[in-house]
Every structure is written in structure tokens, then in C-alpha cells.
Amino acid sequence: MSSFWDALGGAFGLVVALDPDLMEIIGLSMQVTLTAVLFACLIGLPLGAAVGTFHFPGRSLVAVILNALMGLPPVVVGLLVYLLLSASGPLAPLRLLYTPAAMVIAQVILVTPIVAALTRQVIEDLNREYSEQFASMGVGRLDRMTAMLWDARYSLLTVALAGFGRAVAEVGAVIIVGGNINHVTRVMTTTIALETSKGNLQLALALGVILLLIAFAVNSCVMALRASAVRAAYA
Amino acid sequence: MSSFWDALGGAFGLVVALDPDLMEIIGLSMQVTLTAVLFACLIGLPLGAAVGTFHFPGRSLVAVILNALMGLPPVVVGLLVYLLLSASGPLAPLRLLYTPAAMVIAQVILVTPIVAALTRQVIEDLNREYSEQFASMGVGRLDRMTAMLWDARYSLLTVALAGFGRAVAEVGAVIIVGGNINHVTRVMTTTIALETSKGNLQLALALGVILLLIAFAVNSCVMALRASAVRAAYA
Amino acid sequence: GQVTFAQDKFIIVQSTTSTQNSGLFDYLLPIFTDKTGIEVRVVAVGTGQAIKNAANGDGDVLFVHSKPSEEKFVADGLGVSRADVMYNDFVIVGPTSDPAGVAGSEDVVASLKKIAEAKAPFASRGDDSGTHKAELRLWKAAGIDPSEASGDWYSETGSGMGATLNAGTGMGAYVLTDRATWISFGNKGDFEVLVEGDPVLFNQYGVILVNPQVHEHVKAEMGQEFIDWLLSDEGQSAIADYKVDGQQLFFPNAG
Amino acid sequence: MRDAAFDMTASPSTLPQPNGGEPLLDVRDLRFSAGGEQLLKGVDLTIRKGSRTLIMGPNGAGKSLLLRLMHGLLQPEHGRIFWQGAPMGRQARLAQAMVFQRPVLLRRSVLANLKFALSVRGLSGKARAGRIETALATAGLSHLARRPARVLSGGEQQRLSLVRALACEPELLFLDEPTANLDPASTVAIENLVLEANARGITIVLVTHDAGQAKRLGEEVVFLQDGQVAEKGPAGEVLTNPQSEPVRAWRDGRIYLGPNTRTIRDHASL
Amino acid sequence: MRDAAFDMTASPSTLPQPNGGEPLLDVRDLRFSAGGEQLLKGVDLTIRKGSRTLIMGPNGAGKSLLLRLMHGLLQPEHGRIFWQGAPMGRQARLAQAMVFQRPVLLRRSVLANLKFALSVRGLSGKARAGRIETALATAGLSHLARRPARVLSGGEQQRLSLVRALACEPELLFLDEPTANLDPASTVAIENLVLEANARGITIVLVTHDAGQAKRLGEEVVFLQDGQVAEKGPAGEVLTNPQSEPVRAWRDGRIYLGPNTRTIRDHASL
């Protein structure tokens, strides 16, 4: 695997040299992923909290559906979004196909169920502890949800990071709706797939290592923020 | 999208008619995925529980690494396993490349961090409650872990199902190490990818719907088993 | 050769997506397997990846369409020898609205010039595949460097033929594709073949046995049997017999 | 035991009014089962407006369950609960507050716990700040306001959850063993607080195991045994001159080996 | 307060031996801080083998913290704890058991909770079954063995966690307000159980707010106030004839407004 180390060195060289092409790709990766995770959390956290908190008919069915949707195949999501946005699709006038926005849409669809399903579990566990007290205090539905989302925030960070992991690693959906178009929609994962299909396996691996390091950096930042928040809460 | 309904009808027709090719593909999908999830749980549950329970130097680093590894790109995992198993790789004598076993290995690598990272969070939350009592009783390390894994089993089901979702939907890694060889390593997701590249988008979508229904069925079974276990525990 | 167990009676062919997506293998391989009892397992990936995989020894036979790379593969000693099997041709497909007005042309270079002048959208595979390399040769002949317009009217999809065609039909862009993939492609939309018949659009497929002296586990006997059959009259006429919608996709030209 | 069929159709206005305030909460033939066992076996009870009712009885008698049912946290399996003559609803619960036997505090600071409780009642700004200050001072927790509520000592937690409930100014306050973990001074203070609140018109329902406390606070005593009311009446009478065997046994610190005790051996060594 | 430098080097054998059993647990100038505040401010204490020590004091005095430190669940910030002359270790903790103020029960049945505790001590099969049966009978929980422990009533949970600790047959038993939620009969039973265990040689350290209980059970009383020992001595003396103002205040149900109370207003309305 010595050629791998060469490739890794080369790839790092590009990063260190701030190679504009690679920087553009990394930047777009982060932009698409973080936007998608943000939206997925905006939808998935309240959704999961609602299912984890309230009793309504069909609640366990919804929980099972959310769990099942964690198994949404990326390619299928990609196709669905493609068919919606394509020139002959219903949303063609938006002209979003092969834009980063389309990739964000696909990732939101993919990541939201993960965030929602895991949030449901976390909130359900907390609700077992809080629900009688809340009922006694007459806390309204919205207040219950927000209070529990807030109090479970440290556990939910892991949920959001799971969503981030799925989004940042994802290639099947974004390549279909983004098209992996150079300088437009090319991100880390689609680049890796491309280099793989070109047979540049070592380069592909090296790019993968860089992607992982970026994911590691993001996770470290989040956990450091969390730690300092915990410290502040106890100070 | 009327052609989609035709395709879906057609695909269902194949399922209902127990079309042997489709059955073979579905069967292999399930076999690979469930085996992978089983191994991922066997590794990830104790690993996550250990990180969530014990204090050791570098513990938070390990937690961050596990979180970051949730963002392991499937293509990279596929490449890594490919390079290991390839005829010129170190594990060539096992002759596993382009077999279902290779696909299982890739998925285990992909899913284990997800199971471990989410397990860590669940167990850490439970440990906050139990740890003093356990310390007081002098419960040994192994007993602590197994006791908490057992007591958190219902929450951990959701974790395992998240792993299942990731595995069943995964295509990037299995297509590289499995090769999508007809009758040998062709599974639902690689079939969907193939049909997509053939331009049979409607058929691909229909297969995706079937895959989702299978995921839904698996989730329903798991949740039904859980519900009856809960009922038995209170009877 | 080596001892072959019953369950081991198969070979692995590293090939490209065009042969797989066109359905050729689904037609061809059962005929061969019926006759010889040898199962053929096809791994269909990008040309570059196929060659790389074969170089690693992860296949017994290489069946691609990029003559220079194939010749280099043999020259490097990785393959035993190369033989022509069949050809088809490249065509330019595009929307019926034809914004660059190239429909009916037989001059592909002139057509590319028109497309560039009109800045009409063009989707390129951009993946170093045989098709991509052929496309780049044609641009060069037209005296245009499309990479300057990359991300503008010229989109490099960095994907396989099918994915690029999906992108092309999705964004209404011209695409250079091999005819076989196009004919069997299911998502044509309002696209049709606009430019064809130029002799420079010739697309040759070759087959190579991976060198068993480099990779000793290569199933040379069975691989050679497959190659021999492909090149035989029987194999050649089987290739010619494969039709989609009444159209012949590949034209045998062995020997 | 009363006739269930009769009780189901009985409306509280047709029932005899005990002297004192008018009925605030009426419990009719309340039954409740869980885990396949009947835990409350037909409880009848009237809480009059402005009264102080003490619920007493051995561990596991069903006191906390009864409070939960009266507060509307659990749905009865049989029987009815009326709040000011109408069936219980969410509105009724908002007029009540409850201090649980095991305090449930949010994973926030002491201050944030009080803030949350008051903002749920629609209070904010100055009005809230004032009430919070009073509550903290009342609980003797002013200097601990920024501490996470979960690290408070047992007694501090109990005091916090009590003033949290009081700060909401309910019409009816349920207290489930509110002084179990308190030191003598705090116990006296809380008892005075309860009497003060009652004097302001707040109806009190209090569970306790402390006979002294019962005598100091009680008007009405309801003695539960095995999910049934064994005896009820004015506190002085029930506690000093019990008419039923369970209360006599309780007063003497004996185990009551009544008809519902499964085996004598079960309780023998206790 | 003692000189810290001296205490750090003191070994228990050089310390004067109180009459009665030899020292089992020695606490020297123990200090502990959390959340930026010093919560224990130099506690010295000797628990003699076979003795019954009562820890008393107002809410928030640091009683539960002191128990946690003595049991090795928290690490002191300063000072030392010796177990039979040697520094505390895991081995020492295995010879001790503790009943927490707020019982922590596994999310399992009553039976499974006992099973788990005993199997941790290496018991299984018949020996375990026998001890479980005794424990259940002792706690009066035999008929609830299959119930999830989390749904037990407050008193039942307290009894369960007590017999769970006793079943492990520790040398030293820490009890943090073990009868706070118990009815009079159970309180008597638990007190007898504690005396019995003590008679069998088990050393007892018990936290209580109940002066009556203290008189019934106590040999030695240690009175904590604001993280410091205000007074210690034989139970009879300390409780009937206190020498220090904090204990006098406590006995009279008054708030001690000593030097460490931040403001008078803090506690005024309590």
C-alpha cells in the first residue's frame, strides 16, 4: 500500500497548498451537508419529540415508519428528487436540478428520518421521567416539547451528529440530483466515487481520509462546544 | 408519474409471483444486511457501552472518534475492503472478493461505528442513574456493561434499527466489494443503482419502494416483538 | 491451470457499464454457460476501475473499449494478448428542440463547434472512460477546450454513461454516448439521436486474458475458453444476433 | 362497600353535603388496577373547599395512587371524580398542584425550575421575578438559586418542589409526604406554610406517616388500607380513638394482618 | 479546626483509640468541594467496629455527601479515609453496603433486583434463592416479587433497597434516612432489623432527622452543620443535653442562624 501513502501525501499536499479545486469541493461538501443537517434538525427534532411525547392514535405506527425510513436508500431518494425536479417533473420551473440546492433537498429527505427516529427514542426516555410532573403543572404541548428538547440537548447532539455522519458520507443521492458536475455540484463523496471509477483508488482513499478528518474536526468542535457549555452550566 | 405506478405494479407483480430472480435478490439483501447488523451489534454494543460506562484516559477522544466514524463514506469503506481482499491485497488468500462475505465485512465496518456511537450515548445517560449504585455494590466492569445493555434494551433496539437502516440502504460499499454480480452478489440496492444507470428510473423507484416495505416489515416485527416483551414483563 | 472444483467453475470478467447496461451480457452469457458449463461473473465498473481491478488480479478477463489503455495493459505484461471483439459507434443525442441546430449532421466535429458557439448545454462523462477519452479527442479536433466552460454550458458529470444520460435528459444537454447504451436506455424523454454516421465515431471493444504469470490464480484455461468462444463464429454471430427494439447494438469484427 | 351501579349514576349534587365548605372534589367508588392487580378497590371521598384532608395508611396502601387519580394523572378503571360538580378535565388540573413523593426536577438550575413552572402559568417579567424571589426565600434556597436542581440534597429538593407548587397558587394542593426528608426546623416551617396557605383558602390534601404531623395539621383523616378506606373522620377522633382494627394496629406500630394480607409469613419478620 | 498538615501525615494507629471496638473507618480532615463551593470543611470522624453511629444535622449540612465519601463513591479534595488502618480501596467498598436516600433500583422486577445484587457477590443457585426468599419476607414484599421495582410505592422501594443491601452481608452498612417514607410498623421493623444486624456484628452508620429514632438506635451521634462537625458524642448526651448552639436549635425546631448562614432573610420565612 505504499502508493496509498504517496496518494495521501499528495492529497494532503493539495490541502496544505490550498489547492483551489480541492478547496472548492471541500467547501461545497460542508455547505451542502451542514445546510441539510440544519434543516433535518429543524424538522426532525420537533417531529421526533412530538412522536416521543404525545399519545395519539397511530403513534406507534408513526414510530415504526420513522424507524423504517432510516433505511431509505439514497439512490431512491435521489431518483425521487430527480423526477420531481427534472425538466419533465412537476417542480421543473424551480430549475433546481443539478444545483447544490437539489443536493440539500435530497439530503434533508435522507437525514430527517434518522434525526426524527433517534430523537423520538431520546425524548421518549426523558418523557417517562417528566410526563407526570408536566401533566401536573398543566404544561402545554409545545412547551413540553421545547422543554424536553432543551433538557435532552446533550444527548440530542449525538443524534444530530449521526445525521451529519450520514449526510457527509452520502453519495448515492447527491450524485443523481447534483450530477457531480465539476465546479458546480462536485463534492467530496462524488469526487471519491469518480476517482474510484477512474481506477485512481489510492487517490480516492486519500480523499476519503481527508473527508474523515473533516468529519472528525466537526465532531471535535461540537463536542468541545458541548463540554464548555456543560462547564458553564456548573460554574 | 403514471409510468411509476405501472412500474410499481409490475414490481409488485414480480414479488407476488415470487419471481425467482427478484426473490434471490431480496433474500441476499436480507441475508447480508442482517448478518452485518448482527456482527455490528456484537461489536458495537459492548464497545459503545464500555465507552459510555468507564472512565479512562482518552475516553472523550474515543467518543469523538466513534461519532466521526458515523461519517465514514461507504465508497471509502468499499475501497479499503477491496484493497484488503484484492488478489494483490494482504487478505487475498481468503478469496472473499466479490462474495457476499465481502459485502458483510464492508457493512460491518460501516455500521459498527453507528451502533457504537449511539449506544455510547444511551448507556451514558443510563449510567448517570446507575453508576453510584453499581459502585456501591462493587459491580465488576463486565457486569456493569451487561446489566446496562440489558436494562436499556428497548432504547438500544432503536439503535440497532438505525444500523439496520444504514446497512439495508447502503450501495456504495457493497457494489465495490461485491461487484454487483448477477446471481452472486446482486442485492436490492445494487439492482436499483443498475436500473438507474440503465435509465429504468421507474423500475428503480419501484424496487426502492419494495426495499422500503421490507425495511418497514422488519421494523414492524422488531417493534411487535418489543411490545409483546414489554407486555410479558408487566404480566 | 489449476485444480477446479465444481463450485469454482466460474470466471470473473472486468468490464464496463456499456456492455452490462445494454443487456448484451444477459443475452450472451447464458449461451456460453449452457455450452461449456462455465459461469461468467461480470463486474461492470468504469473503464479505469476495470483496468485497475484487472491489474490487481481481481478478474480473469478484461473486456473494455479503450484501445490505448488496453494496449498499455498488455505492454505492461499484465495481459497475455489483446483481440478485437466487436464495435459499435458513438452518437450525439440531444433534445428534439435542438438549440444548436445539429440534427441530421454527419460531421461530428462541426456539430461540436456549433454546440460550443451556441453555448448549448453539453454533458460530458468527465470520468476518463473510453467514451470520455473519445469525446476529448473530438473536441480537440474541433479546436475547442471545453474545460474552460466547465460548470457553465459544459457539465462534467464524473459518472457512468447511464448516469450521464440521466443528467443530460434532466437538464436538456447534448451527450456523446455509445449507441448500445442509448438504444437500451430507458429514460430517453424527448431526446433522440441527432448526430451519427461519422467514421470518427467508431468504438472498438477488445478482450484480454489477465496474465496468469503475474497472477497465478487467474483461471487461464476457462478465461481463454471464453475469449476463444467470443472470437469464434458462434460467439460472433451471437453478438450480431443481439437486438434491442429491432436494432443491432454491436457489430462483431474479430480476427 | 357501596353499590357501584348506584354510584355511577349518582351526581354529586344529590349527595349529602358534609358540613363545612362545599365539595371541591368528589370521588365515587374509585377503582384502579395495574399489572393485573386491583390496587384501589372502591374509594369514596369528598374533599371540601378550604379543608385540610390527611391521607394515611401503611406503605403500599394506595395513597400515592389515589392522589394521582384525584389529580387526573391516571384514568380510573371504574368510578368517577367530580371537580366542583363537573367531571375532571384539564381545567381542573390547572387549578390544582401536586408535590410528588419523589420530587421531579428539571435538569436545570433551581432558578430555571421555578421560572419554568411560572411561565407555564403565563407569568413573566417582574411578576415572575417577585414570586421566584419569595419562593426561594421561603424554601431557604436563595443562596442555591444557580445550582443545578439535581445536585440539591434530598431535603432541599423536597423544599424546592413544594415552593414550586405553591408559587403557582393552586386552589387545591396535593402533598405526598412533603416533610419525609426534612429536618425538624424545615418540617415546622413547611407545616406553618401549609397552614398559612390553607388560611388563604387553599384546600390541602396531604399524605403523611407522621401521627404528630397529622394531629398538628389534620381536620379530616382518611385512612387507607389495602386500597380501601378503612376509616375516615375528624383527625382527633380517628387518631386518638380509632374505630377500626387497621388504624389501631397502625397507631401501635403493628402490622395489620387483616383479611387481605396474603400470608402471615409475608409480614411476619417485619 | 485541626491542622491539615498534621492530619495528612497521621496514621490511624497513632491516633487515640476510643473505647469500644477498634476503628473500622477513620476520616481525617475531610474536605470536599463541588460547583465552586466547599461543601465539607474538614470533617474528622472515627467509626468503630460494631458501633452504631448516627449522622444528624439540617438539610444540606453534607450528611449524604459525607456518606458518599466514606463509601468511596466520591474522591475527597483533601484529607484521608482509612479502612481498617489502610487507605480506602475497592476491597473496602465490597465490605460495605449503602442504602441511598433516593433508592436506585434497576429497571427490572423486585426479584431480579435482588438476584442481581447477590450474583454480583458471587452467589447463585440455592444459596441465592434462600437469601432472596428471606430478604423478600423481611421486606414484606414476597407477594410483589414479580412486580417491576420501579412501580413500587415509595415505602416499598425503600424497604427493597434496604434488604438488598443487607442481603449482601456487609461489615459496614450506611443507611441514608432509611425510614423517611415508611409507615410506623415498617419503621419499627426496620429499626429492629438494624439492631439485629448490629448485634450480629455489622457496623451501622445511619442518617436520620428523627430524634426519636436517634434515641432508639444511637450509640454515637455526629451532628453536622454547614459541612462541619458541630458536636459529637454518645447519643443520649448530645440529644438530651446538647453543648452546641446548632444542636440546641435543631432540637427545638429552630433554624440555626450561625456564622455561616448567609443572610437572615434566606431562612427567615422558613
Ligand SMILES: Nc1ncnc2c1ncn2[C@@H]1O[C@H](COP(=O)(O)OP(=O)(O)OP(=O)(O)O)[C@@H](O)[C@H]1O
Ligand atoms: N403500575 C403499577 N403496576 C403494578 N403495581 C403498581 C403500579 N403502581 C403502583 N403499584 C402498586 O400499588 C400499590 C400502592 O402504591 P402507592 O404508591 O399508592 O402506595 P402508597 O400508599 O403511596 O405507599 P407509600 O406509603 O409506600 O408511599 C403498591 O403496592 C405498588 O407496588
Ligand SMILES: Nc1ncnc2c1ncn2[C@@H]1O[C@H](COP(=O)(O)OP(=O)(O)OP(=O)(O)O)[C@@H](O)[C@H]1O
Ligand atoms: N455536585 C454538587 N454541586 C454543587 N453542590 C452540591 C453538589 N452535591 C451536593 N451539593 C450541595 O451540598 C450540600 C450538601 O448536600 P447533602 O446531600 O450532603 O445534604 P444532606 O446533609 O444529606 O441534606 P438532606 O438532609 O437534605 O439530605 C447541599 O446544599 C447540596 O446542594
Ligand SMILES: [Mg+2]
Ligand atoms: Mg406513596
Ligand SMILES: [Mg+2]
Ligand atoms: Mg441527604
